[in-house]
Amino acid sequence: MTLHPVSSTLIDDLRRLIPADRVSAARADREQHSRDQSAHPAHLPDAVVWVQSTAEVSAVLKYAAARRIPVTAWGAGTSIEGNPIPVQGGIVLNFRQMDKILEIHAHDFQVTVQPGVLYKDMNKILARHGLFFAPDPGANASIGGMLANNAAGIRTVKYGATRDNVLALEAVLADGTVIRTGSRSVKQSAGYDLTHLLVGSEGTLAIITAATLKLAPLPEHFSVATAAFPDVAHAAHAVFELIGAGLEPTALELLDTTAIRVMNTEDGINFPETPHLFMEFNGVNEDALTQTLALAGDICRENEAQQYQSGIGREARSRLWEARHRIFEVHLRYFPGKEYFVSDVSVPISNYPALAAAAEKMLAELEIDGSVLGHAGDGNLHVIGFYHADDAATRDKAFLLNKKLVEMALSLDGTSTGEHGVGLGKRKYMVAEHGASAMAVMRQIKTLFDPHGILNPGKVLNE
Numbered sequence: 376m377t378l379h380p381v382s383s384t385l386i387d388d389l390r391r392l393i394p395a396d397r398v399s400a401a402r403a404d405r406e407q408h409s410r411d412q413s414a415h416p417a418h419l420p421d422a423v424v425w426v427q428s429t430a431e432v433s434a435v436l437k438y439a440a441a442r443r444i445p446v447t448a449w450g451a452g453t454s455i456e457g458n459p460i461p462v463q464g465g466i467v468l469n470f471r472q473m474d475k476i477l478e479i480h481a482h483d484f485q486v487t488v489q490p491g492v493l494y495k496d497m498n499k500i501l502a503r504h505g506l507f508f509a510p511d512p513g514a515n516a517s518i519g520g521m522l523a524n525n526a527a528g529i530r531t532v533k534y535g536a537t538r539d540n541v542l543a544l545e546a547v548l549a550d551g552t553v554i555r556t557g558s559r560s561v562k563q564s565a566g567y568d569l570t571h572l573l574v575g576s577e578g579t580l581a582i583i584t585a586a587t588l589k590l591a592p593l594p595e596h597f598s599v600a601t602a603a604f605p606d607v608a609h610a611a612h613a614v615f616e617l618i619g620a621g622l623e624p625t626a627l628e629l630l631d632t633t634a635i636r637v638m639n640t641e642d643g644i645n646f647p648e649t650p651h652l653f654m655e656f657n658g659v660n661e662d663a664l665t666q667t668l669a670l671a672g673d674i675c676r677e678n679e680a681q682q683y684q685s686g687i688g689r690e691a692r693s694r695l696w697e698a699r700h701r702i703f704e705v706h707l708r709y710f711p712g713k714e715y716f717v718s719d720v721s722v723p724i725s726n727y728p729a730l731a732a733a734a735e736k737m738l739a740e741l742e743i744d745g746s747v748l749g750h751a752g753d754g755n756l757h758v759i760g761f762y763h764a765d766d767a768a769t770r771d772k773a774f775l776l777n778k779k780l781v782e783m784a785l786s787l788d789g790t791s792t793g794e795h796g797v798g799l800g801k802r803k804y805m806v807a808e809h810g811a812s813a814m815a816v817m818r819q820i821k822t823l824f825d826p827h828g829i830l831n832p833g834k835v836l837n838e
């Protein structure tokens with residue numbers, strides 16, 4: 376779809392809709408909204424607008440739709456697949472000033488929020504009510520960005536991804552119309568499910584302006600366990616058996632030897648340098664928890680774990696998960712001055728051992744610096760790989776690894792992206808994953824929601 380070049384009056388026009396101090400064409404502001412945390416090339420928007428209300432979002436979209444100007448929503452910019460990069464310029468809508476918790480429905484385990492709230496900040500407030508929002512992507516992402524990417528994280532194995540934890544949305548369509556989807560009922564069977572269609576649509580169908588989310592009670596009895604394995608294949612097989620035994624871990628993470636070596640550079644972390652599983656379990660009481668931990672230990676040892684440690688205290692638990700969350704940044708420090716890629720594929724749990732072993736082999740055979748790690752409990756695997764920007768041969772090998780890993784995941788009945796979304800990097804695999812006919816339906820949906828193609832153009836679909 377052809378979008379019109381932005382007119383020279385854009386900023387003045389926008390300042391008639393939104394107070395002038397919240398509309399910027401300053402180079403620094405545009406640069407800040409030109410790239411996410413991925414290595415995808417930056418692209419400057421023409422203007423950045425900090426919205427404060429649904430009415431403002433609607434006014435900007437009405438204006439942009441009439442002039443065919445691209446509009447890309449911006450949460451916290453922590454995506455790693457190029458999702459919020461405004462590749463066709465236009466207007467970026469920054470949601471950081473729409474960050475209110477609108478209502479906590481504590482008795483229903485729900486919260487209604489504006490999209491700009493950061494989930495870690497939200498969880499601090501919810502903790503006072505004994506509640507938390509479980510999807511946990513590590514980076515301090517916004518709820519809008521998590522909804523749009525269908526983010527997931529270390530707790531997804533028990534609580535599901537963002538999509539599984541949203542009940543209702545308020546959203547603004549490309550022409551400025553405000554719609555409400557879903558309800559606060561946990562059971563809903565009333566017509567087409569627009570809520571879950573918008574989740575994962577990466578801001579290409581509508582802009583989310585409020586969301587009602589499901590919450591979980593903070594667990595009282597929980598414990599972390601760690602297990603060291605001789606190789607990734609044994610660790611991955613233990614994952615399959617831990618899930619199969621019905622132990623219902625609340626977290627189940629795989630880290631290969633390099634990931635552990637990198638993590639060991641953090642203060643207070645010192646694991647044997649072999650592949651590990653990090654697990655967390657909840658129990659209805661201490662006895663149940665003790666039994667679960669013992670059974671998990673048996674399964675790990677049957678899979679040749681050389682070391683199994685459980686009953687780790689609260690402080691060590693926090694340190695462990697914080698270090699796990701920081702692992703991406705720590706990798707960047709460990710491999711300084713290098714370009715990187717982050718693969719994100721997911722397969723059914725029975726195929727996880729094959730995927731993990733293949734990823735480890737590919738890294739070794741292609742001689743790429745990097746790690747294999749992932750939210751193993753939900754079949755999700757990442758490879759973080761590094762190469763010198765001016766070393767074309769290694770860069771090509773890195774891209775090849777990424778491609779081979781996607782192909783392998785698809786051949787194992789999986790997906791090209793478990794949680795990072797399609798963004799720019801995964802568009803080329805969409806037909807292979809969904810087939811041409813399903814892609815044609817997706818294109819029709821896009822046209823229905825956004826007839827002029829102004830919403831985050833160039834994402835999800837390959838056009």
Ligand SMILES: Cc1cc2nc3c(=O)[nH]c(=O)nc-3n(C[C@H](O)[C@H](O)[C@H](O)COP(=O)(O)OP(=O)(O)OC[C@H]3O[C@@H](n4cnc5c(N)ncnc54)[C@H](O)[C@@H]3O)c2cc1C
Pocket residue numbers: 411412447448449450451452453454455458459470490511512513514515516517518519520521522523524525526527528529577578579581582583584700703704794795831
């Ligand atoms: C260190 C690190 C660790 C990470 N770990 C994980 C992980 O474990 N799991 C995981 O899933 N991801 C992870 N990520 C990726 C990232 O945090 C998630 O993709 C997250 O959902 C992005 O949220 P954001 O607020 O930064 O959104 P942004 O990056 O700003 O935007 C993401 C997408 O959402 C759209 N969008 C933003 N707001 C709205 C809105 N209001 N309405 C409609 N569309 C909107 C944007 O246009 C864009 O397409 C990690 C990233 C980093 C840097």
